Amino acid sequence: MKITPEILEEAKKLYLEGNSIRETCNVLQNKFGIEITNEILRRKLKRLGLIRSNSVAQKLAKRKHLPIKEIIKLYSKEMMSLKKLAKIFKSSKLTIRKILEENGVKIRNNEEAIQLANTKHIKLPFDGNECEKAYMLGLIKGDITPFPKSKFTLKLTSSSSRKAFIELFKNVFGKYGPTYIYVIKDNLSHYIWKITSELDLSSFNFLLSPQIDFLQKNKQLMLNYIAGIIDSDGSIFIRKTGKYFQY
Incomplete structure (x- = not known):
């Protein structure tokens, strides 16, 4: 079966999500019933300028399982720290930080982080007369x-x-x-x-x-x-x- 533009677009999407060449091939085979070798898919993606270096591939493999939307919510809405997120998801602070930055989330500075760490309960500012x-x-x-x-x-x-x-x-x-x-x-x-x-x-x-x-x-x-x-x-x-x- 020929690799159609639709299949190639799906392969591109899967690969950019952090899946390896082999994992992408397996998904395509199950979804479209197409048999495609790792090498053929690699060449197709390389022509699109998408092939990752080994170091980048290793980093993505380590964080592929991490729930990005949940991490963003916990950091932005629940005000959870990088350290706590890293502990919850069994990852590193650097990895969590990278995920947030890649998704446009502003990282709190040191003073904001310290203040948040010392604020276990809500304290309202004085607003009386x-x-x-x-x-x-x-x-x-x-x-x-x-x-x-x-x-x-x-x-x-x-x-x-x-x-x-x-x-x-x-x-x-x-x-x-x-x-x-x-x-x-x-x-x-x-x-x-x-x-x-x-x-x-x-x-x-x-x-x-x-x-x-x-x-x-x-x-x-x-x-x-x-x-x-x-x-x-x-x-x-x-x-x-x-x-x-x-x-």
């Missing part, structure tokens, strides 16, 4: 400790025997990032709650070095700030010291 910001600053001034957990994460921690405060903490900060509540014993063997939240550092860094100058020009903002302090501490004492008041 100045009143909410003032209230949060008051809470931090009271009984909440902020500190940077990583380059991208701000961690807040506090403990209390008052369940109402734990609920307040969760309601204020829990909508922005993962929040965890534990029951622990204090030094007097009393059970108390410990609560932590992990927030987006870039938008919540105002909690690390609270500047309250802007509050003094707005009565409502100052009231929100004081409300945060009282809600966090539970009580407030004011006393006069010379010309100043202390709390």
Whole structure:
């Protein structure tokens, strides 16, 4: 049977998909009932400029079994790392990277990869108004400790025997990032709650070095700030010291 343009086009498609000359011949034989030797097909493909070098053929043979569409989806949609993809599909990071690049997928840079690796849970940026910001600053001034957990994460921690405060903490900060509540014993063997939240550092860094100058020009903002302090501490004492008041 003569090799028609249709058969040759199918052979070209199969070969470009990574099949070897022998594998392509076998598929053509099963599909079209044609007997064609490896050498004849090789010559046909060579005239089209498609014959691969041995090194390229070996590389393709190693990754021919890899599900390209699934790899692209897991990397682009599920934000899976090259390292994890290589482990799942028993391949190398270089091979996975090559597959993605050949299919027009932009590879994440080192900073993006590091940030993604440190982001196990979604952290939303602060999107509140100045009143909410003032209230949060008051809470931090009271009984909440902020500190940077990583380059991208701000961690807040506090403990209390008052369940109402734990609920307040969760309601204020829990909508922005993962929040965890534990029951622990204090030094007097009393059970108390410990609560932590992990927030987006870039938008919540105002909690690390609270500047309250802007509050003094707005009565409502100052009231929100004081409300945060009282809600966090539970009580407030004011006393006069010379010309100043202390709390």
